[in-house]
Amino acid sequence: MSDTRHPLAVLGGEPIYPPGPPDWPITDSEIEQVFQELIKTGDWGRYHGPHCDRLREAIRDYHDCQFAHLCASGTAAVELALRAVGVKSDDEVIMSAYDFKANFTNIVLLDAVPVLIDLRTDDWQLDADQLEAALSEKTKAIIVSHLHGGLVDMNRVRSICEPRGIAIIEDICQLEGARIQGTIAGMGGDIGVMSFGGSKLLSAGRGGALITDNDLLQQRITLHTARGNDVSPLSEMQAAVLLPQLNKLDERTRIRKSSADKLFDALQNSEGLIPLRSPYPDSSPGYYKVGFQYDPTTFGGLSRDRFSEAMIAEGFAVHPGFRSLHKIHSKKRYRTMTELTEADRADDNILVLHHPILLSEADWQSAFMRAVDKIKQFSDDLISDHQ
Ligand SMILES: Cc1ncc(COP(=O)(O)O)c(C=O)c1O
Incomplete structure (x- = not known):
């Protein structure tokens, strides 16, 4: 009997690639070992332990930077970065018109104004050549997100922002481990933002981090988060599963x-x-x-x-x-x-x-x-x- 099904899987036919994508996150032997250790030591249920300290140190080493702050998500990290660079009511923050929605929302929640600039024609990344025209006396910062395998021209961004004292927040939630014009991703501006969400390249279900060499920014992050308790924490359990992933x-x-x-x-x-x-x-x-x-x-x-x-x-x-x-x-x-x-x-x-x-x-x-x-x-x- 001939197969009368349509050749396209979406119309009832056989899929071309039935295995589909591999599972994510990857549970390899190292992750299994982490969970066994967490159970053995009880660290999975503790406020404090060695894992967050180790992860901070590993992130600092990896990015060759002075300061790494762990937090609850990439979204929380962007908000902290905006607060750290001093964005306040009525300030303007430049960003790409195509970006993660929460980056826009974070600016609006600080009562500041997102200034949207268009994308480059070829790679649909923020067009740094349009940056100068977007400046005003209210411009406080720029959020630069490198998205979907593309890269933003950080040399150009720095050449415009640095002389004017405009803070550069580099969102590397989609490309931890990349290199951009000779610099490790995240260290191309004043402060870098990472995400450890469940689908991300470094996955802990949830989580984020900030990296910087700037003392003042570090102090302001601490001021915003350390309130007797950490208002936006990463847990010991999350830090423990991230360490072997960072190594890989x-x-x-x-x-x-x-x-x-x-x-x-x-x-x-x-x-x-x-x-x-x-x-x-x-x-x-x-x-x-x-x-x-x-x-x-x-x-x-x-x-x-x-x-x-x-x-x-x-x-x-x-x-x-x-x-x-x-x-x-x-x-x-x-x-x-x-x-x-x-x-x-x-x-x-x-x-x-x-x-x-x-x-x-x-x-x-x-x-x-x-x-x-x-x-x-x-x-x-x-x-x-x-x-
Ligand atoms: C570019 C970008 N920035 C920020 C975030 C926020 O990260 P999170 O999901 O950890 O809040 C994401 C998440 O997908 C993202 O893609």
Whole structure:
């Protein structure tokens, strides 16, 4: 009997990559050992112990910096960074119009004003060339997030901000372990922000950290958090599971990069999915997500969201990215000087591949390309099925 099922998995057919992405977080023998030790020592249930101290020291060593502060999340870390650099009511904080929503919210909650600047055309990262035009006498700080495998031109950001005393908060929640123009990610500005959320490259379910060489910023963070009790703590249990992951970060960053490069090579012969890749020398990205510019016209007009559903059904965690901030917030909340043309495009057509598959040793890149080609071939069926 012939198989009458549709070739596309989303329309009832066989997925191209049934294994799907590997599990995340990874429970390897070292993580198992950590949990056994936590039970043996009782550290899992204590306020204080050796693990947070060890993690702080390891983060300092890793980034070659003076100060590491552990906290409850990347979101909390961004708020602490804004407070530490002294953002107050009515100040302006520059950021990309495409960024993690909480970065915007954190600014607004301090009664300050986000100033949104547009993205670079090629890699959809904050366009540092538009920074100067966004300055005003109220500009206090900039939040720079490197997103989805792309990098922001930190040399340019520093050349504009440093002479004017504008604080640079570098959000590395998506690329701990990366290098940007010769500097380890997180140390390119005044203060770096990390996340240890459950899907992140360093996972503890929740958690975050701040890194800096600046004494004053360190003191202000302590002032905000140490209230007899720590208002935004990371637990001993979380710190304990992060340590072995930090030790493996370089090795995993290398594997993820070579895996992503293999995908980029394969995509060179295809149209419609352009990876976000930044051009800076002496740099090596990190991949919490691999971002793409999706072009519906090469898929017969298939929408980005329907393409994503079809890829997920084939076994690949390819999702729409963030919403651009000017699309989800009232104009009263932010200031901008230009049309946000690229952020409009990103809002419509950005796609992100989640990182766990990058550690897989299988030849998933060929399967990925077969899935893309199959969707291209049957895009009419996907469109008519959705009408
Ligand atoms: C760029 C960026 N900044 C900040 C955060 C916040 O991190 P958390 O989830 O730990 O609050 C995230 C989380 O996804 C992020 O992607």
